[in-house]
Amino acid sequence: MSKRQRLDKILSNLGLGTRKEVKDLVKDGAVQIDGIIAKDSGLQVDPVLQKIKVNNKELLYREFIYIMMNKPQGVVSATEDNRDTTVVDLLEESLQAFEPAPVGRLDKDTEGLLLLTNDGQLAHKLLSPKKHVPKTYFAHIEGRVGQSDIEAFEKGITLDDGYETLPAQLKVLVQGEVSQVEIIIYEGKFHQIKRMFQAVDKKVVYLKRIAMGNLQLDESLDHGEYRELLEEELKLLQE
Ligand code: URA
Numbered sequence: 001m002s003k004r005q006r007l008d009k010i011l012s013n014l015g016l017g018t019r020k021e022v023k024d025l026v027k028d029g030a031v032q033i034d035g036i037i038a039k040d041s042g043l044q045v046d047p048v049l050q051k052i053k054v055n056n057k058e059l060l061y062r063e064f065i066y067i068m069m070n071k072p073q074g075v076v077s078a079t080e081d082n083r084d085t086t087v088v089d090l091l092e093e094s095l096q097a098f099e100p101a102p103v104g105r106l107d108k109d110t111e112g113l114l115l116l117t118n119d120g121q122l123a124h125k126l127l128s129p130k131k132h133v134p135k136t137y138f139a140h141i142e143g144r145v146g147q148s149d150i151e152a153f154e155k156g157i158t159l160d161d162g163y164e165t166l167p168a169q170l171k172v173l174v175q176g177e178v179s180q181v182e183i184i185i186y187e188g189k190f191h192q193i194k195r196m197f198q199a200v201d202k203k204v205v206y207l208k209r210i211a212m213g214n215l216q217l218d219e220s221l222d223h224g225e226y227r228e229l230l231e232e233e234l235k236l237l238q239e
Helices: 005-012 019-028 122-128 149-154 194-199 231-238
Strands: 031-033 052-054 066-071 111-117 135-142 169-174 178-185 203-212 226-228
Touching: 005 019, 005 031, 005 169, 052 122, 066 169, 066 231, 135 194, 149 169, 178 194, 194 203
Parallel strands: 111 203
Antiparallel strands: 031 052, 066 111, 066 226, 135 178, 135 203, 169 178
């Protein structure tokens, strides 16, 4: 699909600088469209059908951006916030220019896999309650998590507001005063995992998302680090 857009918008979305900076690039005669030097940064250009060169280098156009972040604790899953740092604030400017938004929310004190994209259609598909996209978490739980909890989660849990969750798979990795578990849920209610454990009189003390659909967190990403998805990861998500 092709779409005409202002040249300065295309260039800044591709990470070539702010609108002001890319205007200067055009003014300096550094930008060519189909071999002709562009004189006006407001020119309507079709980035798919037309060849754009900056300083004689051809640009590879892309409309969408898909970023995997290892969200750290202490930042909020939002694009803007008056008080707290947001996950978008952590991105370099050239990526912020694409206007990505987090796909769903992790609590401020939850860490791990967060996808950010400007592809509204994919975000909608992943978040749709009808699609039941699995989300896998690793957690530390105060108290001994045992067989009765596994069975309760398998049946579905009644939350504090009366909502009945879908069946969830709970696996105990380490049983102790503080247990370590893996849990897969198929929906995304507010504070869902914390509230599910609260319903069985236990407390989540650490929570990390490790997968969403077929997409696994790249464990080589440190807290707050991010990278663009690989082509095969995007395919997995789109399945
Ligand atoms: N469940 C929670 O309680 N918190 C999260 O951040 C994600 C799932």
